[in-house]
Amino acid sequence: DGGITQSPKYLFRKEGQNVTLSCEQNLNHDAMYWYRQDPGQGLRLIYYSQIVNDFQKGDIAEGYSVSREKKESFPLTVTSAQKNPTAFYLCASSHWGQGNTEAFFGQGTRLTVV
Amino acid sequence: GENVEQHPSTLSVQEGDSAVIKCTYSDSASNYFPWYKQELGKGPQLIIDIRSNVGEKKDQRIAVTLNKTAKHFSLHITETQPEDSAVYFCAASMRTSYDKVIFGPGTSLSVIP
Numbered sequence: 410d411g412g413i414t415q416s417p418k419y420l421f422r423k424e425g426q427n428v429t430l431s432c433e434q435n436l437n438h439d440a441m442y443w444y445r446q447d448p449g450q451g452l453r454l455i456y457y458s459q460i461v462n463d464f465q466k467g468d469i470a471e472g473y474s475v476s477r478e479k480k481e482s483f484p485l486t487v488t489s490a491q492k493n494p495t496a497f498y499l500c501a502s503s504h505w506g507q508g509n510t511e512a513f514f515g516q517g518t519r520l521t522v523v
Numbered sequence: 524g525e526n527v528e529q530h531p532s533t534l535s536v537q538e539g540d541s542a543v544i545k546c547t548y549s550d551s552a553s554n555y556f557p558w559y560k561q562e563l564g565k566g567p568q569l570i571i572d573i574r575s576n577v578g579e580k581k582d583q584r585i586a587v588t589l590n591k592t593a594k595h596f597s598l599h600i601t602e603t604q605p606e607d608s609a610v611y612f613c614a615a616s617m618r619t620s621y622d623k624v625i626f627g628p629g630t631s632l633s634v635i636p
Binding site for chain 1: 527529557559564565566567568569572612615626627628629
């Protein structure tokens with residue numbers, strides 16, 4: 410089945426540690442996105458990537474980093490510079506520039522700082 | 524930049540009644556308005572969308588209306604069922620240099636059996 414997979418579902422991080430969230434898609438989508446979800450604030454864009462080896466900052470990129478070495482994969486690293494990392498993280502993918510901007514979301518990773 | 528507001532933040536309806544969620548957007552250049560449903564512990568899923576050249580769109584029990592002049596768009600769910608209980612997000616986007624989608628804060632809908 411085609412889809413977008415995030416792992417792990419739950420992640421615990423100690424203060425000062427970097428952690429990496431995985432996102433893989435087999436939908437042959439060019440574009441991939443990372444969103445952060447906090448209660449009452451909707452979805453905020455962290456980073457996005459239109460093509461392999463290229464990515465752009467979203468609205469809240471500080472304290473995060475990404476890579477796009479393969480079309481199928483767009484991992485997100487939450488660095489120690491992110492002061493309030495506890496949140497629900499959602500990865501999404503979509504076609505690019507084809508008039509259909511529907512985004513397909515993964516099931517999310519809940520990150521908790523302990 | 525674009526800003527999307529959404530009301531109400533929570534909504535409870537009796538099974539069989541209708542539910543209406545309203546959104547406003549700020550950027551008149553926005554031309555694509557999707558609605559997503561997020562069930563507990565899952566990622567959002569697209570349920571219906573509308574483009575700026577259309578005023579209304581229906582899909583079975585779900586309909587969306589768009590008023591470009593007022594920059595309002597609304598989601599209507601008729602004959603609600605318990606499985607409609609979820610968080611609903613409206614969004615707006617423009618086809619510019621990239622497909623930036625701005626989400627509203629969400630509405631938690633509870634359908635009471």
